[in-house]
Amino acid sequence: MYRNPYLSWYELALKSLNYSVLGKARTKDFKKVVLTGMGGSGIICDAIYTVLFSNSEVPVSVVKGFQPPKWVDSETLVCGISYSGNTVETISVVLKSMELGAEVCAVASGGKLLEIARSKNLPHVIVDGGLLPRVAFPQLLIATIKILDVYGIKVCDNLGEIIDVLKERSIADYISKELADFLKESLPVIISNNEMYPLALRFKDELNENAKMIAKVEVIPEWAHNDIVGWELPINLEVLRALIIWSDDPIIEFASNYLREVGVKTYIFKLLGYGVLSKVLYGSLVAGLTTTYLAELRGIKADETKSIDEYKKFLSSIKGRFKVFY
Numbered sequence: 213m214y215r216n217p218y219l220s221w222y223e224l225a226l227k228s229l230n231y232s233v234l235g236k237a238r239t240k241d242f243k244k245v246v247l248t249g250m251g252g253s254g255i256i257c258d259a260i261y262t263v264l265f266s267n268s269e270v271p272v273s274v275v276k277g278f279q280p281p282k283w284v285d286s287e288t289l290v291c292g293i294s295y296s297g298n299t300v301e302t303i304s305v306v307l308k309s310m311e312l313g314a315e316v317c318a319v320a321s322g323g324k325l326l327e328i329a330r331s332k333n334l335p336h337v338i339v340d341g342g343l344l345p346r347v348a349f350p351q352l353l354i355a356t357i358k359i360l361d362v363y364g365i366k367v368c369d370n371l372g373e374i375i376d377v378l379k380e381r382s383i384a385d386y387i388s389k390e391l392a393d394f395l396k397e398s399l400p401v402i403i404s405n406n407e408m409y410p411l412a413l414r415f416k417d418e419l420n421e422n423a424k425m426i427a428k429v430e431v432i433p434e435w436a437h438n439d440i441v442g443w444e445l446p447i448n449l450e451v452l453r454a455l456i457i458w459s460d461d462p463i464i465e466f467a468s469n470y471l472r473e474v475g476v477k478t479y480i481f482k483l484l485g486y487g488v489l490s491k492v493l494y495g496s497l498v499a500g501l502t503t504t505y506l507a508e509l510r511g512i513k514a515d516e517t518k519s520i521d522e523y524k525k526f527l528s529s530i531k532g533r534f535k536v537f538y
């Protein structure tokens with residue numbers, strides 16, 4: 213019988229706790245960090261960035277594109293994450309960073325990125341293949357935390373503890389069915405604070421890829437400096453639904469009341485888990501389940517992402533003609 217792959221997240225995460233870091237770090241002496249990846253792999257960069265934003269002594273940046281920042285040099289650690297290992301943007305940043313003398317490490321299940329890491333004996337983790345990148349979220353997260361640990365970057369003290377929340381699948385499943393019903397036929401507006409931004413973005417991405425829906429993300433307090441005004445005049449609210457990623461924050465409460473008063477239907481999504489990463493994992497489990505249920509309700513295949521394939525084909529057709537590529 214078909215089993216929703218998100219329901220296996222706890223077992224997948226548990227298995228990933230055994231991943232080991234291969235290769236050898238050339239130096240552990242760096243002053244800046246770049247995390248790079250796209251889509252389902254790139255979201256790992258956002259989740260880790262959010263934790264390091266409050267914990268790390270060294271500055272951390274996320275790159276989602278072809279170019280490393282100008283300041284990448286021999287005192288920079290660059291971590292490339294690509295589930296397939298063949299994402300052109302990620303490989304491009306990794307290769308260019310190597311040219312600039314950066315210390316590079318990688319997380320992949322195969323492909324060119326793994327080839328580069330192996331041939332240069334760079335620190336790398338090989339994650340289990342055969343999944344959609346977005347379904348491999350727990351593996352990619354754990355692998356990246358492990359590789360950063362080699363460099364003394366502590367993202368989390370106890371990996372076993374953060375994945376525990378994934379056992380709550382029956383609660384997650386119940387909420388997901390409720391949420392799928394709430395969001396069907398809508399244009400979801402996802403609202404979070406800065407700490408839960410990776411989850412808000414992940415929810416949007418899952419709505420896009422699994423449910424083939426358009427969604428937007430708004431983050432407080434920035435939301436209150438622009439988007440808030442857009443709701444002042446009467447608009448057709450029929451299609452809009454606000455998904456509020458709840459946190460104990462008076463501004464989230466303000467935003468939620470504001471939208472309700474304007475007439476938008478809102479859903480308060482309360483997260484299980486302790487700390488950023490377990491909340492993001494739990495929220496992502498709900499996002500995965502919700503969007504696969506939405507795909508079912510919409511009569512479409514959750515696992516197909518034809519337009520991404522088309523974009524990737526387009527990229528390889530123009531590769532070699534532009535300097536931005538590797």
Ligand code: F6R
Pocket residue numbers: 250251252253254293294295296297298299302344345346347421517520
């Ligand atoms: C998610 C998905 C995409 C990819 C992205 C990058 O399931 O298919 O968002 O994650 O195109 O590819 P990878 O992750 O292989 O580097």
